[in-house]
Amino acid sequence: MQNEIMGFLSRHNGGKTAEIAEALAVTDYQARYYLLLLEKAGMVQRSPLRRGMATYWFLKGEKQVGQNCSSTT
Numbered sequence: 001m002q003n004e005i006m007g008f009l010s011r012h013n014g015g016k017t018a019e020i021a022e023a024l025a026v027t028d029y030q031a032r033y034y035l036l037l038l039e040k041a042g043m044v045q046r047s048p049l050r051r052g053m054a055t056y057w058f059l060k061g062e063k064q065v066g067q068n069c070s071s072t073t
Contacts, residue, residue: 001026001034002043006059009044014058 004024009015015023021031035057038044047056 002038005034005038006043009057009059014056016054016056
């Protein structure tokens with residue numbers, strides 16, 4: 001699963017938790033679990049946590065495209 005997430009982030013230059021979950025046919029909670037494992041391993045980063053804003057994930061070291069997205073879905 002972690003390799004699939006890394007592949008998605010590489011192909012799409014990042015993505016929201018819900019987008020990743022939908023693309024990999026898993027729940028948002030499952031996607032978030034694996035994303036947090038990857039973050040802990042230093043392989044991915046997430047946008048700064050902001051109340052009411054979607055979390056945007058990207059590969060560590062890549063430009064943070066879409067970080068300021070105003071959509072919360």
